[in-house]
Amino acid sequence: MRTVKTDVLVIGSGFGAFPPALRLAQAGLRVIMVEKGPAVDTQDFRQTQDPKYITRYLKGVSGDHLSFTFAEALGGGSGFYEMVSLRAPTPVFGQTDASGRPLWPLGVNRVGLDPWYDLAEGMLGVEQIRPHEIPHSALVFSLLMKNLGYTCDRIPYAVKNCVGSSFCVTGCIYGAKQSLHKNYLPQALDAGVHIECDLAAMSIRSLRRWKWKNPRAERFEELSHDYSVRCQRQTGDREQVNFKARCVILGGGTVGTAGLLLGSKKHLTHLSPQLGRNIAINGSVKVVGLLGDHLPDGDMFTGRSHPGMMSFDFLDSHGLSISAVKALPLQATVGARLSVDGDPRDHQWWGESNLSLMKQLRHRMLVLLGLGLTPPCGVMTLGPDGHPAVDLEHREILSDYVRTTRGILESIFTRNHCDIVRTEWVDHGGAPHSAPYFSTAHMTGSARMADSWSDGVVSSGGEVFGYPGLYVSDGAAIPSSLAVNTSLTILANAERIAAGILDRYRTPSGRGGDQIAQAH
Amino acid sequence: MSGSHEYQAISRRQMVGLLAAAGLAGCTPARILLQAYPEPFKQDDDLNERILGAFADTIVPGAGDPDRNVLRVYRDEFYPFAKYHRYFASDLCRRAGYVCDTEDFDRLPRKERERVIAEALSSDATSRKLYSGAIMLTQVAFYAGIYDDRRGCSDIGFEGEYQFRGLDAFTYPNPERFLATPMTASGHPL
Secondary structure (H helix, E strand, C coil), X not given: CEXXXXXEEEECCCCCCHHHHHHHHHCCCCEEEECCCCCCCHHHCCCCCCHHHHHHHEEEEECCCEEEEEECCCCHHHHCCCCECCCCCHHHHHCECCCCCECCCCCCCHHHHHHHHHHHHHHHCCEECCHHHCCHHHHHHHHHHHHCCCCCEECEECECCCCCCCCHHHCCXXXXXXXXHHCHHHHHHHHCCEEECCEEEEEEEECCCCEEEEHHHCEEECCCCCEEEEEEECCCCCCEEEEEEEEEEECCHHHHHHHHHHHCCCCCCCCCCCCCCCEECCCXXXXXXXXXXXXXXXXXXXXXXXXXXXXXXXHHHHCEEEEEECCCHHHHHHCEEEEECCCCCCCCCCCHHHHHHHCCHHHHEEEEEEEECCCCCEXXXXXXXXXXXXXXXXXXXXXXXXXXXXXXXXXXXXXXXXXXXXXXXXXXXXXXXXXXXXXXXXXXXXXXXXXCCCCCCECCCCEECCCCCEEECCHHHCCCCCCCCCHHHHHHHHHHHHHHHHHHHCCCCCCCCHHHHHHC | CCCCCCCCCCCHHHHHHHHHHHCCHHHCCHHXXXXXXXXXXXXXXXXXXXXXXXXXXXXXXCCCCHHHCCCHHHHCCCCHHHHHHHHHHHHHHHHHHHHHCCCCHHHXXXXXXXXXXXXXXXXXXXXXXXXXXXXXXXXXXXXCCCCCCCCCEHHHCECCCCCCCCHHHHCCCCHHHHCCCCCCCCCCCC
């Protein structure tokens, strides 16, 4: 096995990984980034519905009540997301658990994050969508809200010169999406970050022992740590590479980071018991409607994948944001069976009646999405084969949430004289999921930030409790649902954590990272 | 196709054990693993194609047309179903035999074919999963046009790869008339 020494090893290459890689390299450290998935860039993207292409980059883990989707590719989810770049609203940071304890650690709040949001937005080139760029679907959604006296906002995106092809989720072939390939990646390469793709981190080992300084006070003796990270090529000769670093930063996403830490528990024996628990799912509930004849057409197949408008009217009262989302044919057929309430025809999810319904998909169907402040309730474990499994706790609370949210979304349709399309969510074999069922790409918190080891896995600075120099900077650290898309918050928080890492190792001489460098 | 075929029965417990071993319950009826279906379906590609074509056409009218390139999905080894498509064709005929008194599934009128499929979907859990999976594959191949990025699916107005028609094509003129009052200036919730 080849052994490589470096100052900093960053695992993953998405929104949570690139900020620390870039900032530490800019400070003069030797930074290596490893990415499990393949290298991919604009020229590799395709406008296709072919599952062979899509599953090359997008992966999932699924249980009876819960499914997570995530990307494994250079740039993480940034190549395949919908570019919505929203700041988490203030109420997010005031959430508490069932016993009244704040979910967010002291000092991490909207005001504190705003400078980091500014930085992240500047890096991505985030801009609010202009009225003449709003696709049909979002204009119709806005009209529904306007008819009912609700507000609706034009939301910010990380995109430039969008042509509205609707294939955002398979990668933008026009290079309009301001994914990390356009900003952080080239800057990181310029700063000297060495990136290796197709290389999965398998386990982390602490090379020096640590000890409790005062277990009751949950304080740790901070020893000088080195870490050994065993990695393996995912294709070809399955080469194994061992990295030794004093600073290891986990940025492989909520599933990847938790999986790596769970798989390393026999080496990192004092990880918090909260690891893999409290996964926030951002309360995604979808309701499909058929537009009444008096309303203009939407369009599922053109315009941005996320069409541009969002209402925050239900944020204070129900912790909900509401938007219209779109579905290409693959999305409309793989995950759901559609039928119309009250339609007496048999076999509505297949056969002639289904074809007549599908003919309305493009122009007459609209999907409303509620994202909400659901409690952290996902649990991830590793099976004996090392594969992750997910489950859902607090199902009664979540069932109530789904019922209430569906009621709100359905009322938006029905009060606008639209019919409801019945939706039955099914797994990849076509079998119905058990209720309540949530499917999301917004999962966070599997190694959440907290003020103490007993409440979370990492400190507010992202450092794993008990393991100096081991950090989590991705969605796994975000301790709650956000009620909006998560990417900008993950990026901003990663910038904040990166600054903290630099401060930690900065010497009085001012050259960042000197302490790490001296260790080698 | 005509005549009847002998099917080797196994116990439910054996079936469950085999399904667990195979790990893909939706597409692994135990009988398939035992290769316990009639010989013609193992050897006659045309027979399988005709039966699966009739099935596809029942799920989505028009999907059985060879030009639509849908039948390929049943044999595509990317999907676990490929290993079992011959069994599936034989099972359609077997069910047609006791639902409609003829095993010629492909010669049945649409309504009768629907009865056969509905019967399978309301029978044991393994059959439900197998048939649900086959229906899903058919719909994916047809509506999403997965074998031809340029073609899409004209039946539902899906044009496949984006045909650029100018920026005005995806929005409405004077969009302000649709816009509700905003809550924020920046689009970010406070």
